[in-house]
Amino acid sequence: MFYQPKSIGAALDRKAELRERGVFLAGGTDLVVLMNAGKATPEHFIDLSHVPELRTINRRNGTIELAGNVTHAQCGKLPVQCLAQASMSVGGPGIRELGTIAGNIATASPAGDGSTALLALDAEVELTSVRGVRTMPLEKFFVSYRKTALAPDEMITKVTIPTDYQSAWLKNGKRGAVNISVVAVAVAQPSRLQPERPQAGRLCNEIRIALASVAPFPVRCHKAEAVFAKGGDIRQVAETVREEIKPISDHRASADYKTHLAGVMVRRLLENLT
Amino acid sequence: MKKTVAAVYDRRKNKATTRRSQSAATAAWALAFTLNGKRVSKKVKPTQTLLDFLRIEMGLTGTKGACEEGECGSCYVLVDGKPMNSCMMLAPQVQDREVVTIEGLAKGKRLDVIQQKFIECGAVQCGYCTPGLILAAKALLKDNPHPSREEFLVGMEGNICRCTGYNKILRACELAADELGLKK
Numbered sequence: 491m492f493y494q495p496k497s498i499g500a501a502l503d504r505k506a507e508l509r510e511r512g513v514f515l516a517g518g519t520d521l522v523v524l525m526n527a528g529k530a531t532p533e534h535f536i537d538l539s540h541v542p543e544l545r546t547i548n549r550r551n552g553t554i555e556l557a558g559n560v561t562h563a564q565c566g567k568l569p570v571q572c573l574a575q576a577s578m579s580v581g582g583p584g585i586r587e588l589g590t591i592a593g594n595i596a597t598a599s600p601a602g603d604g605s606t607a608l609l610a611l612d613a614e615v616e617l618t619s620v621r622g623v624r625t626m627p628l629e630k631f632f633v634s635y636r637k638t639a640l641a642p643d644e645m646i647t648k649v650t651i652p653t654d655y656q657s658a659w660l661k662n663g664k665r666g667a668v669n670i671s672v673v674a675v676a677v678a679q680p681s682r683l684q685p686e687r688p689q690a691g692r693l694c695n696e697i698r699i700a701l702a703s704v705a706p707f708p709v710r711c712h713k714a715e716a717v718f719a720k721g722g723d724i725r726q727v728a729e730t731v732r733e734e735i736k737p738i739s740d741h742r743a744s745a746d747y748k749t750h751l752a753g754v755m756v757r758r759l760l761e762n763l764t
Numbered sequence: 765m766k767k768t769v770a771a772v773y774d775r776r777k778n779k780a781t782t783r784r785s786q787s788a789a790t791a792a793w794a795l796a797f798t799l800n801g802k803r804v805s806k807k808v809k810p811t812q813t814l815l816d817f818l819r820i821e822m823g824l825t826g827t828k829g830a831c832e833e834g835e836c837g838s839c840y841v842l843v844d845g846k847p848m849n850s851c852m853m854l855a856p857q858v859q860d861r862e863v864v865t866i867e868g869l870a871k872g873k874r875l876d877v878i879q880q881k882f883i884e885c886g887a888v889q890c891g892y893c894t895p896g897l898i899l900a901a902k903a904l905l906k907d908n909p910h911p912s913r914e915e916f917l918v919g920m921e922g923n924i925c926r927c928t929g930y931n932k933i934l935r936a937c938e939l940a941a942d943e944l945g946l947k948k
Contacts, residue, residue: 492793492810492856515854519834522813522852526832535810539857563846582922583900584849585834667921668835 494537506620509642517588556649558592572657572676576607592646605708609700610676616648635706656681672743674702675755695719704735724760728753793856800868808855815839817855826866837923840896847903866895878940885936889927901937
């Protein structure tokens with residue numbers, strides 16, 4: 491059956507009833523492609539494209555709350571640099587109008603562009619079901635390759651990001667457009683004024699670094715962040731990133747190349763940011 | 765001669781023959797939406813893509829299907845004025861929405877400025893990508909009447925043309941933008 495609920499409540503009721511047998515259809519940029527290829531044959535669809543609540547963007551207490559169905563095109567216009575850059579690099583205009591932020595997270599692609607930016611911003615995801623609401627940092631949401639913490643009756647209703655961060659994002663791929671990353675990197679640090687500058691040429695010692703296409707799912711690099719926090723210079727940070735990530739060799743590039751590239755990209759981003 | 769290319773449509777039966785859009789969800793969906801300015805109400809198989817619906821059920825074959833995974837942009841339609849890949853949408857998703865296909869751009873016999881400029885510039889060779897490119901340009905120029913070359917490249921990056929090398933296409937789009945600017 492095909493269901494087209496008009497509210498989050500109605501969609502959650504339906505999902506609670508169908509559980510694994512029902513799939514949420516948001517942008518369709520993954521699901522319909524899999525169906526076209528004969529790789530997915532869902533029994534029931536819960537189409538979220540007609541739920542207006544899922545399209546809203548709210549600013550609250552220095553954060554931006556993005557409802558689940560906010561599209562890449564909408565994210566591309568946000569004043570949050572790394573997320574805007576990442577969103578505008580997804581597919582082409584048609585895909586950016588279709589694809590949603592919740593879909594980008596839920597599909598848990600190792601190469602997720604939006605997820606990298608959201609990880610660096612330490613985004614919080616809100617998961618809602620008929621049982622209630624829970625929130626968790628995005629980092630906890632990714633469990634393993636294409637596996638997430640989402641329960642069979644839950645929906646990603648909201649993604650909350652801070653606004654008081656300066657950030658940047660970079661992707662390397664094989665083409666200039668409609669491009670899946672060989673490596674993607676996001677970095678973010680608080681733009682709040684620090685009491686005193688920790689050292690020359692640096693605004694603060696706090697940094698968050700996230701990478702895609704170097705692990706089974708998009709990851710934060712905590713060890714490299716710790717090196718930065720201790721005052722390590724950018725080259726040491728980049729070197730730690732190289733040690734921390736575990737890319738695989740695939741049709742896009744070899745593991746060695748990705749490891750090297752990741753270090754170069756982290757270094758470039760940090761040089762521009764700090 | 766045996767065809768090696770995956771035949772998506774069986775022309776004699778006028779229907780899709782591949783495994784596309786398979787699902788147990790078969791109950792018909794009463795679809796109502798606006799297509800090229802006209803109200804359409806039709807029962808559809810909910811798992812049919814918008815692309816298949818337009819081509820097979822509505823006979824509007826201007827919208828093309830090629831990669832069917834969002835790489836090529838030949839299936840672009842405008843939904844509420846925004847460009848979207850119709851191969852990645854299921855038909856019921858346009859319920860109560862306004863869809864414009866390439867067939868809906870001309871006013872009677874008068875072509876849209878972008879279509880006119882594509883012809884004048886020789887921006888069409890095999891023509892397969894043309895509907896998608898024209899609709900991408902249409903959506904871009906609506907949002908941004910005076911795009912720079914860079915903005916054109918971003919606005920049309922979702923469309924692949926394998927014949928022209930894009931120069932004439934960009935030229936046509938820029939001339940269309942100029943002409944639309946003069947009219948205002």
